[in-house]
Amino acid sequence: MKHSSFIVFSIAAILIGLAGQVAADLNSLRGAEAVPTTLAAPKLMKFINDKENVERTFEEQPPLTPHTNEKYTINLQTNKCLDCHMKQPGKDEAKSVEMSESHFIGRDGVKLDRLAGGRHFCTQCHVPQVDAKPLIGSNFQTVK
Ligand code: HEC
């Protein structure tokens, strides 16, 4: 065997070995079932509805929603979240929870007198909280 083809052969052998090792170490989160098998859906978890704000863990994190959101419809015509999340002088505090100014800046950076279109679908960024265990370990450290 020529010297160069021996090197190529050795590298290929190492890579195949490594790939096998990785495959052996990885466990799919859906378990060992074959892909075409339909698994039972995981149990729905209860939202924590305690009115306490969940602490943010990184800058620019959209705060989690500290209340359930299942009954608040958001579609082309209506956005129930806005019933309480628009500044409404005269309304009681629980129905006048302000959104940040960032929500009123259009995509070209200009301040608008209405909610920016890109913020209409609140649940794209704000999700309610559940007491779920992390799926995999992580050494992420919060900002504080
Ligand atoms: C019936 C009134 C009401 C409706 C409707 C409502 N909210 Fe709220 N929301 C509140 C109140 C009250 C708070 C608590 C305010 C606080 O903690 O300072 C709150 C808090 C929040 C917060 C946390 C803000 C923070 O500073 O941490 C988010 C995010 C939020 N709501 C998102 C939503 C979204 C998304 C919807 C629609 C799916 C929605 N809310 C609908 C009343 C409402």
Ligand code: HEC
């Ligand atoms: C594109 C993502 C995105 C969308 C869509 C969005 N938000 Fe936010 N929101 C954020 C982020 C990020 C923050 C935190 C940073 C900031 O204040 O700009 C935030 C902050 C907030 C806060 C906390 C304000 C404060 O002063 O602490 C409230 C309340 C809120 N959003 C409500 C809403 C509601 C209601 C909607 C829908 C009408 C909505 N957001 C849509 C990303 C989003």
